[in-house]
Amino acid sequence: MLRAIIIDDQVESLHAVAAQVKENCPNVEVVAQCDGALEGLKAIRTLNPDLVLLDIEMPGMTGLEMIEQIPDFRFGLIFITAYNEFAVRAFKLSAMDYLLKPIEPEELIRAVGKVEQKNARDKTLEQFQMMVSLLNSNRGRNGNGRDNQRYKITLPIEEKIMFVPMEQILWIEAAQNYCIFHFADGTNQLISRNIGTYDNSLEPNGFMRVHRSHIVNLYHVKEYLRQDGGSLKLVNGKLLEISRNKRDAVLDRLKDL
Numbered sequence: 001m002l003r004a005i006i007i008d009d010q011v012e013s014l015h016a017v018a019a020q021v022k023e024n025c026p027n028v029e030v031v032a033q034c035d036g037a038l039e040g041l042k043a044i045r046t047l048n049p050d051l052v053l054l055d056i057e058m059p060g061m062t063g064l065e066m067i068e069q070i071p072d073f074r075f076g077l078i079f080i081t082a083y084n085e086f087a088v089r090a091f092k093l094s095a096m097d098y099l100l101k102p103i104e105p106e107e108l109i110r111a112v113g114k115v116e117q118k119n120a121r122d123k124t125l126e127q128f129q130m131m132v133s134l135l136n137s138n139r140g141r142n143g144n145g146r147d148n149q150r151y152k153i154t155l156p157i158e159e160k161i162m163f164v165p166m167e168q169i170l171w172i173e174a175a176q177n178y179c180i181f182h183f184a185d186g187t188n189q190l191i192s193r194n195i196g197t198y199d200n201s202l203e204p205n206g207f208m209r210v211h212r213s214h215i216v217n218l219y220h221v222k223e224y225l226r227q228d229g230g231s232l233k234l235v236n237g238k239l240l241e242i243s244r245n246k247r248d249a250v251l252d253r254l255k256d257l
Contacts, residue, residue, distance in 0.1 A: 002027060002119065004028050005034065005047060006052075007040035009036050015033070027116065032047055036061075038060070041066060051076045051077075078111050157189065168183050170234055186236075198215060208246075211241050211243045211246070
């Protein structure tokens with residue numbers, strides 16, 4: 001069962017969407033109906049929903065502006081509006097779908113179905129990642145650390161999951177609500193999760209968050225450069241800045257490898 005919040009400044013539209021959800025989506029429970037962005041923000045932070053159906057054009061704060069205040073949201077997001085020109089920006093904010101008023105029941109069912117599939121996939125993936133992280137952490141305590149580089153990390157990509165050997169990852173770059181994995185073969189992959197998702201699971205395996213914008217595989221560091229506050233040169237020539245408060249810790253980790 002998905003717990004949903006509906007946000008729309010027009011009360012008639014708010015109730016109409018709620019009625020359509022109740023009639024057409026039996027696996028969705030509407031836990032709150034909010035007639036403005038501020039009320040919607042409070043409800044999201046209090047109720048932690050699985051799904052938010054959000055009107056875009058609202059006075060005071062638009063739906064797009066509201067979502068930008070929740071950079072690490074994990075719920076499924078469906079935008080609802082009468083204006084089609086907002087579509088591109090909506091999808092850049094990780095919307096699962098974009099429905100035009102008046103909403104067609106079939107379109108609503110399809111959009112909610114996409115959220116249900118993502119929810120089930122994410123839960124399975126999170127459980128798998130926890131097991132992988134635990135296994136790798138135990139190996140790190142019982143063995144040689146470097147052996148952990150043989151293990152794989154799971155990366156969710158649209159309708160599939162990649163299993164990537166850790167030694168193939170050079171560094172991970174923050175990209176707002178997303179992150180970019182950079183690989184030893186020169187390719188990269190955009191992942192629809194923020195960089196903080198991978199801090200704890202990768203740290204025991206030779207990786208370190210050396211800056212708010214990147215996590216580095218320390219086994220691929222070629223040089224430590226002292227100038228300009230400190231930076232790391234990777235084996236492919238890439239230079240990555242180190243946060244000032246991380247410099248000593250980075251040097252200690254590099255010496256221990």
